[in-house]
Amino acid sequence: MTDRRGFLKAAPLAAALASAPAVHAAQPALRWRLASSFPKALDALHAAAEQVAQQVSAATGGRFQIQVFAANEIVPPFGVLDAVREGTVECGHSASYYYIGKDPTFAFDCAMPFGLNSRQQNAWLVDGGGMALMRELFAGYNIVNFPCGNTGAQMGGWFRREIRSVADLKGLKMRIGGYAGQVVSRLGVVPQQIPGADVYPALEKGAIDAAEWVGPYDDLKLGFYKVAPYYYYPGWAEAGPQLSLYVNRQGFDALPAEYRQILESACAAAHVAMQARYDARNPAAMKKLIEGGAQLRMFPRDILLACQKEAFALYRETAAANPQFRKVFEPWNRFRSEQHLWTRIAENSVDAFVGRHPVE
Template sequence: MKRRTFLTSAGLAAAGTSVAMPAIAQGAPEIRWRLTSSFPRSLDTIFGTAQTFAKYVAEATDNKFQIQTFPAGEIVGGLQALDAVTSGAIECAHTPTYFYIGKEPALGFGTGVPFGLNARQQHSWWHFADGGKIINDVLGRLGAYSIPCGNSGTQMGGFFRKEIKEVADLNGLKFRIGGMGGQVLARLGVVPQQIAPGDIYPALERGTIDAVEFVGPYDDEKLGFQKVAKYYYYPGWWEGGAMLHLVMNQAKWNELPKHYQAIVSQACEAANNWMLAKYDAVNPPALRRLVANGAELKPFPLPVMEASLKAANEYYAETAAKNADFKRALDSMVAFRGENLLWWQVAEYSYDTFMVRTRGRA
């Protein structure tokens, strides 16, 4: 039954058209927003998540609330998305909060931190362990509000021009890596480079950088990294499950009718699931193609992982001693991680490990 037919048959217009129609109009105002993504249009899963979110909002409001999506570079660069939102130049952005740790280190926890939480744990921490409150308290002081809107799952370690056999091989390595991973690796001699997605391939091709991490096989293949770097490492320990956000101008969010806020929240949740499911579907065949075309798949050596964990813990301790918001986020995440890993060891890890061992027999 159409909405107007339902309203008429329910007798809601009985008090007179002059009263009922304005009330309906006021309840569902026509709103137009613009959204800037931190990613190029060619990355159809990440950029597609923003488009999917906007589609869900439009459909749920009979096209009364429309959000036009723009890829990185059309309005602002990928790393300037938060600034555009907080300044009021644009209503919202689809971006990872860890791009902005230079403004506030605690924002790294909104996306994911080295040796932190996997995708499901990150989502649970946000909703049920004060993660969302902690991050939005920080964003609120900048004039923004965020809702999770996508997750990549565990990422790859990236493409490298040379093999990484020991910790010493990291010394002097110019590595495109965002968030806290770069801060941690700098302690091991890496020279981290934060480069927007659209500018990564030229930098790798020219030799301006020696290695690059981005997301996973599907996007890495699209960006062509395998054409100029041979060694493909795993896992991307700097984010166990990278969460993206719809970051909105706080005033614009507050202006929305409550039912529009509810629709935005649920559309974000649906888009979040869409992105993770899409990556789970497209990464496996992409990895096969990359290896078939010459990529050499390698795990990070255990000494490199151990040294990175030690460096991460040192970085956390030093930063927490100087920054109360960071300490609050760290303490919350560590407590949640410890409790969750006990459960993971019993159920998820045991099941997944068995299934991996029996792959091909099941």
């Protein structure tokens, strides 16, 4: 198993693959399959797995090939973890909060409501003890995990009608992923787990009243603004949602050391590239959404406060009942508090000033 030092070596991502070891011709020729939870149409998400496959092939002279399969081609979107655990496929690309039904601790590997933003998530994993905790969790599922993408802060979701207070949430049917569904259910929302490709039809037919997905770039492609015009922010549920590459334990252990390092370096490069894509493309997509009729709204303060209160009440209840969750939550929560104090002083103060005083 690669340790935290190995992950740190992969962190200078541009250099990582350039310095990847040359693969001796005697190394085995391998053909792996990778199951993704995401459709090809959502190219910024799907591209991470493709990038890993391309860079692994390039760094091994084509001797280590990974064939990427989009959601539903060989594995359902929410079946990726089990497929990798059981060895049906050698690896998979997914969002770990899809699997909180197995253990709510999986949410820490992706996004916790009112949790860490993308930079803080990286800090927790690389230098805050988070990677060791996540590796321990995944080891129980016969998987070695690697961070492999982050969207950055997401939006709060699309609604068919305006939401003015907590009372407006009661009875609302909403597609919302991860732990956030359990949070809003405590306020009367009826959460739905629906794969991305099925969200638009559900909104259009009125099967659901609201949906969160990612942000402007993906949301424009999916056309949500046409059937649910009210676009809410901030994305309190997913401030820095991380995706991960899952590798079957036996498959990983059987890899030559050079292949392991190349695979880890490829994941690290894809991890940074995904957020770069979203950060570069979201502004223009937001303009197009507004031009297309999207009505931008900020969540009322009482909703944000109520959701935050319920989120941490839920975390503490879960920690009391689940030792694995408690083992991660307690150090994560301390880290979170320290990070938000520092971010408020440094990052947020600069961002707030620049936002209030734009220069043409």
